[in-house]
Amino acid sequence: MSMKRKVQKGFTLIELMIVVAIVGILAAVALPAYQDYTTKGKVSEASSLASTAIRNAQVMFNEGALAGGLSNAAFGLDATPTNINGKYVASVTAAGVDATTATITMRMRATGNSSVDGKDIVYTVTCTAGASCKTSVGGDVASKFMPKT
Template sequence: MKRVQQGFTLIELMIVVAIIGILAAVALPAYQDYTTKGKVSEAASLAAVAIKNAQVMFNDGTLTNGATNADFGLDATPTNISGKYVKSVTAAGTGVGTATVSMEMQGTGNALVDTKTVVYTITCTAGQTCRTTVDGTVASKFLPKT
């Protein structure tokens, strides 16, 4: 009489555990990058008002060098504009038709992001719309797309 196999052998179980370990080793860093990128995207939300107001200011002729947070419709104190992962927001006119909005990051748990900045540069030209680019000291793989 033949005996029917019941269950798995030890080697089969070890192979399954090894495969799961390899998959986890690949997936975990990708997931951490994904969540960090989501945290950095908070900067885009906080910059949106200043970017929109820069376009309005350009159309009104008031987007000039020396424009401050208050001119952009933001709180005059940069640290009063913050979120869970953004420490402060500073908007500044950098010339006729140009401005920057800088955000300092905090609390993301990633050294490539914490205490670094995300900087939106708004450039407006007559007869055209304003163009926004994003840069900063945050690692480029985490920066939001414009």
């Protein structure tokens, strides 16, 4: 009488545990990166809402109309900052600082990230006669989420 050996079918428990461990490690690394990526996408809404005010500040400088004390209406925006909003931007406030500088401030909301929600992104437009206007970005939003200029 000969004994036949059964061929193993399927995976052993240790093989399955190794695969689960690898998937867990990959998920632990990927999830925070994905959350940061989605937050950056939400913050990018500020750039699009600021673009009109930035362009108008540059035009006002070229026409000699940029001055300190100017507000939204002078920049061609709705006079009430909260009327200029989006899904993640609560308000947009434009202000003339002086004859060469303007600031555009966006208050962020509803991104699901405490480093962004309730904080401001501030674009500063600085113009030089005979040259061009430069825009820099600042504010109190965490730097890794700050939009580029």
